[in-house]
Amino acid sequence: MMMRLQKYLALCGVASRRTAEKMIAEGHVTVDGVKVTEMGVQVEVGQDIRVDGRLVTPEPEKYYIMYHKPAGEVTTASDPEGRATVLDKFRDFPARLYPVGRLDYDSEGLLLLTNDGDLTERMLHPSREVDKVYLARVSNTLTPEEARRLENGVMVDGRRTARAKCKILGVKGLYTDILVSIHEGRNRQVRKMVEQVGHQVVMLRRIRFGPLKLEDLPRGMWRELTPEEVRELKKL
Numbered sequence: 001m002m003m004r005l006q007k008y009l010a011l012c013g014v015a016s017r018r019t020a021e022k023m024i025a026e027g028h029v030t031v032d033g034v035k036v037t038e039m040g041v042q043v044e045v046g047q048d049i050r051v052d053g054r055l056v057t058p059e060p061e062k063y064y065i066m067y068h069k070p071a072g073e074v075t076t077a078s079d080p081e082g083r084a085t086v087l088d089k090f091r092d093f094p095a096r097l098y099p100v101g102r103l104d105y106d107s108e109g110l111l112l113l114t115n116d117g118d119l120t121e122r123m124l125h126p127s128r129e130v131d132k133v134y135l136a137r138v139s140n141t142l143t144p145e146e147a148r149r150l151e152n153g154v155m156v157d158g159r160r161t162a163r164a165k166c167k168i169l170g171v172k173g174l175y176t177d178i179l180v181s182i183h184e185g186r187n188r189q190v191r192k193m194v195e196q197v198g199h200q201v202v203m204l205r206r207i208r209f210g211p212l213k214l215e216d217l218p219r220g221m222w223r224e225l226t227p228e229e230v231r232e233l234k235k236l
Contacts, residue, residue: 005024005031005039005043008049009029010118013096013098014056016117016124023051030048030053032047033048063113066222067086068110069107069111072084073085073105097115098117110209119234134180134181135169135205136177137175137177137203138199139174149197156186156196161182165180176199180193190204210232211232
């Protein structure tokens with residue numbers, strides 16, 4: 001069966017279709033020994049398709065992993081500074097996994113890892129507006145008025161953030177615990193939003209991503225999603 005090259009790469013677990021398109025445009029992909037840089041090329045299983053010289057083939061089984069990322073790991077396959085990555089624990093895993101979205105180095109919490117490129121693309125596409133919920137500890141006393149400002153949107157990197165949800169859980173003198181729900185995926189967005197209302201994030205943990213809930217999964221541990229959780233993801 002013929003299919004577009006970027007879809008084939010997604011089926012191989014290389015990356016989402018969008019990222020695969022970028023890899024093609026940048027000259028990382030060859031088909032039967034010929035470098036391909038244009039979109040729309042049709043391929044089929046059995047052709048010699050390589051990414052940076054590495055032969056890629058469709059992975060027959062898809063894996064879906066929930067990982068409680070600790071602070072102090074980067075959400076990449078490798079790091080030029082030699083820091084720990086979220087994939088270090090999965091070097092011997094039977095399939096090559098990729099993180100769905102990112103959590104910054106100083107943050108912790110729920111991270112989804114999979115070799116399902118199509119699912120990755122659906123979950124990250126802005127039109128899906130997949131909710132991400134964070135438990136944040138912020139400096140000093142965050143007031144109800146400041147929480148409303150976060151909900152209504154603040155200017156971050158020259159653009160106003162989309163409407164969000166912010167619930168104050170408790171004020172304890174030197175800090176305030178809040179729940180923040182967003183569906184955008186900008187770099188360090190929650191931290192920058194909080195800075196815009198005059199506070200600093202001192203701890204940030206993602207506790208929900210779409211239908212997935214971190215619950216009591218220990219920091220640094222992982223588990224495979226249940227069939228029901230996978231079905232809920234695929235409904236997105």
